[in-house]
Amino acid sequence: MNVSGRYDLVVIGGGSAGCVVAARASEDPAKRVLLVEAGPDPRPTPDVIADPKRQGEVILQSPFVRLYEVERPDGSTFPLISGRVMGGGSSVNNMSVIRPIRRDFDAWSRFGGPAWSYDALLPLMRAIEDDPDFGDQPLHGRGGPLRLHRSWKLDDPADPPARALIAAAADFGLPRCDDLNVPEPFGVCASPYSQVDGRRQSVADAYLEIARNRPNLTILSDATATRLDIAGGRVRGVELATPDGPSTAGADQVVVAAGTYHSPQLLMLSGIGPAGPIEAVGLRVAHQLDGVGENFQDHAVVYITFQGTTELREDYLIPKVRLIAKSRPDLEYGDLHVFMRPSIRVAGIPPLLPVSIHLLDVRSRGRLWLTSADPFDLPAVDPAILRHPDDVRAMLDAMDFVTRLTAHPKLAEFYGPLISPESPDGWEEHVTSSYITYNHAVGTCRMGSADDPLAVVDPELRVHGLDNLWIADASVLPVIPHATTNLAAILVGEVAARNIARA
Amino acid sequence: MKLAGRIEIAAPARDVWDLMIDPVSLAACVPGVQHVARVDDRTFKGTISAAVGPMEGQFEFASTIVSSEYPTDLQVETLGTDSVTRSQLQANVQAWLEPLDPGRTALAYRATVNVNGRLAIVGEMILRATAGVMIGELVKCLRARLEAGAGGRPAAADVAAGPPG
Numbered sequence: 068m069n070v071s072g073r074y075d076l077v078v079i080g081g082g083s084a085g086c087v088v089a090a091r092a093s094e095d096p097a098k099r100v101l102l103v104e105a106g107p108d109p110r111p112t113p114d115v116i117a118d119p120k121r122q123g124e125v126i127l128q129s130p131f132v133r134l135y136e137v138e139r140p141d142g143s144t145f146p147l148i149s150g151r152v153m154g155g156g157s158s159v160n161n162m163s164v165i166r167p168i169r170r171d172f173d174a175w176s177r178f179g180g181p182a183w184s185y186d187a188l189l190p191l192m193r194a195i196e197d198d199p200d201f202g203d204q205p206l207h208g209r210g211g212p213l214r215l216h217r218s219w220k221l222d223d224p225a226d227p228p229a230r231a232l233i234a235a236a237a238d239f240g241l242p243r244c245d246d247l248n249v250p251e252p253f254g255v256c257a258s259p260y261s262q263v264d265g266r267r268q269s270v271a272d273a274y275l276e277i278a279r280n281r282p283n284l285t286i287l288s289d290a291t292a293t294r295l296d297i298a299g300g301r302v303r304g305v306e307l308a309t310p311d312g313p314s315t316a317g318a319d320q321v322v323v324a325a326g327t328y329h330s331p332q333l334l335m336l337s338g339i340g341p342a343g344p345i346e347a348v349g350l351r352v353a354h355q356l357d358g359v360g361e362n363f364q365d366h367a368v369v370y371i372t373f374q375g376t377t378e379l380r381e382d383y384l385i386p387k388v389r390l391i392a393k394s395r396p397d398l399e400y401g402d403l404h405v406f407m408r409p410s411i412r413v414a415g416i417p418p419l420l421p422v423s424i425h426l427l428d429v430r431s432r433g434r435l436w437l438t439s440a441d442p443f444d445l446p447a448v449d450p451a452i453l454r455h456p457d458d459v460r461a462m463l464d465a466m467d468f469v470t471r472l473t474a475h476p477k478l479a480e481f482y483g484p485l486i487s488p489e490s491p492d493g494w495e496e497h498v499t500s501s502y503i504t505y506n507h508a509v510g511t512c513r514m515g516s517a518d519d520p521l522a523v524v525d526p527e528l529r530v531h532g533l534d535n536l537w538i539a540d541a542s543v544l545p546v547i548p549h550a551t552t553n554l555a556a557i558l559v560g561e562v563a564a565r566n567i568a569r570a
Numbered sequence: 571m572k573l574a575g576r577i578e579i580a581a582p583a584r585d586v587w588d589l590m591i592d593p594v595s596l597a598a599c600v601p602g603v604q605h606v607a608r609v610d611d612r613t614f615k616g617t618i619s620a621a622v623g624p625m626e627g628q629f630e631f632a633s634t635i636v637s638s639e640y641p642t643d644l645q646v647e648t649l650g651t652d653s654v655t656r657s658q659l660q661a662n663v664q665a666w667l668e669p670l671d672p673g674r675t676a677l678a679y680r681a682t683v684n685v686n687g688r689l690a691i692v693g694e695m696i697l698r699a700t701a702g703v704m705i706g707e708l709v710k711c712l713r714a715r716l717e718a719g720a721g722g723r724p725a726a727a728d729v730a731a732g733p734p735g
């Protein structure tokens with residue numbers, strides 16, 4: 068496909084936010100829009116992506132993810148993950164649809180002003196949603212592109228362990244929370260997922276599908292933006308590596324939506340960013356912005372495992388119950404997601420019952436940098452998970468809470484002694500040497516005002532100092548939300564589309 | 571990932587040692603192991619099946635005794651591959667004995683387990699707990715054999731549980 072030529076808008080990255088921007092911008096038939104995605108755009112959607120039962124396979128076996136190996140302080144390694152296929156993260160993620168909480172909007176407003184407040188963005192959040200359960204209520208929406216599906220609600224029949232959990236949680240002051248997409252969610256929640264008729268609804272399905280036939284929208288998959296050509300404070304064109312060879316797309320406006328890992332990479336490859344990391348790989352600085360690649364945040368996850376008194380074969384709680392809890396009773400908001408996981412079964416040993424603890428407060432800040440000037444090399448990441456001592460402390464408090472919860476007589480029927488970590492003196496070592504992440508990376512091109520030295524985009528999401536360059540993805544979020552991040556990325560896409568249309 | 575433990579056994583140190591350095595008796599004490607085959611004097615291989623929720627997989631592994639200095643240094647290296655993601659697991663177990671009195675011995679061990687590849691995404695959730703329990707069961711099994719006066723030799727049938735793999 069020949070894409071060289073001029074577009075009104077080039078969107079780089081067909082992920083959660085990029086699909087939204089391309090779909091919204093092409094609603095105006097007078098606008099020529101090009102959407103470039105590095106991964107494939109397989110149609111019909113492969114079953115491994117569409118079938119929620121094959122979620123494990125998407126992550127563990129499919130070619131639709133990128134893995135970024137990172138190291139823990141003890142030298143052990145694990146991969147961070149992103150999607151590399153049309154739909155980006157939304158095509159490989161666990162499909163939870165959870166709004167940022169009010170506190171997150173308050174934090175974003177401190178960087179982006181009143182346009183980022185809860186009340187200012189509520190109309191957009193409602194417009195995104197199609198919530199069959201709560202859509203008629205003032206906080207919610209009906210008829211938007213993104214369906215919220217609750218396969219199970221709190222009054223539906225549940226297996227004995229799920230019932231025991233709900234009962235035990237009530238004794239711990241955790242109320243029932245039928246709708247977790249409220250400003251202050253807390254308690255035992257029924258989890259909504261982006262699914263339609265039992266199949267994944269990625270953002271490509273929700274937003275791009277109806278836009279695909281528009282004559283003013285060109286979709287180019289398996290094509291990587293390798294560099295932005297900038298001159299005179301503007302982007303003149305986008306250099307692309309396409310299946311047919313290199314090409315350049317000219318653009319009036321350029322939106323980088325390549326995600327938290329690749330938006331800062333593309334900026335730095337184009338000479339936009341901090342001088343040190345750019346020059347270290349032999350490139351020249353074209354536009355110095357020290358915040359590019361800084362401020363990386365992701366949620367820490369720690370598994371603790373109990374001896375099970377019985378084998379729990381069912382996938383009984385993963386898709387259903389989510390505990391939103393507090394690591395300390397005096398906190399004003401839930402800082403934890405807790406999941407009771409299905410049992411691990413190995414012949415010859417008793418069943419093991421893991422519980423995963425997901426810490427939503429992130430005080431540590433990591434960073435990301437180029438490993439080479441080759442756009443196909445992955446950037447390096449120091450995620451700094453649990454580097455802040457207060458994050459470790461919160462995780463230890465959370466473990467204390469979970470072990471007290473599972474010792475509740477109703478749950479003790481299923482949960483035996485804690486075996487990993489085995490003894491209380493080993494808890495901190497367990498935390499710092501076994502954490503993984505919730506796969507919610509944000510922050511590497513964060514927004515902020517012009518006098519903020521680490522701000523990359525302004526509150527409108529335009530790159531500081533470059534007139535026609537925008538960033539629209541989770542990388543602009545200055546603070547990670549107390550929620551999963553897909554909805555936040557979609558919201559950023561909606562905000563960017565609105566601002567670009569007004570510009 | 572690091573694991574450690576210590577167990578006291580009512581048997582003389584020499585008997586404990588003899589049992590530990592015999593791959594056949596070691597293999598027989600690994601919980602859930604199948605298709606065990608002795609490769610040579612120092613190495614055995616086998617398969618362990620594991621399931622987490624809807625995911626099921628097999629671990630094919632080979633364990634080799636890489637050093638044995640009575641009574642303070644026994645090292646066993648294990649290399650495994652999982653059938654689902656073809657990720658590699660590497661485990662190094664170090665064990666040593668403290669003779670307590672003529673009929674009693676303490677067996678202490680330290681293990682490091684590393685996973686490379688996609689399995690590390692779920693690795694911590696599955697492996698840390700499982701590896702800890704398995705090593706714990708293994709040493710308990712060794713103790714049971716010794717204290718039952720099995721003479722340090724499991725019955726051959728225990729090892730030939732499955733076809734060689």
Ligand SMILES: Cc1cc2nc3c(=O)[nH]c(=O)nc-3n(C[C@H](O)[C@H](O)[C@H](O)COP(=O)(O)OP(=O)(O)OC[C@H]3O[C@@H](n4cnc5c(N)ncnc54)[C@H](O)[C@@H]3O)c2cc1C
Pocket residue numbers: 079080081082083084085103104105106126148149150151152153154155156157159160161162163164165290291292293324325326327329330333505506507508539540541542551552553554556
């Ligand atoms: C395994 C996993 C599970 C998750 N589970 C959940 C969940 O249950 N609920 C939830 O809310 N969130 C979840 N998330 C997080 C959520 O999916 C992401 O936060 C969200 O998708 C990020 O959207 P984005 O638009 O910022 O970036 P992405 O969706 O990552 O999009 C970036 C896109 O840009 C493309 N790209 C990159 N570089 C280039 C380039 N140079 N040229 C062209 N294209 C490029 C990429 O291939 C990708 O498609 C999960 C994420 C993962 C990885």
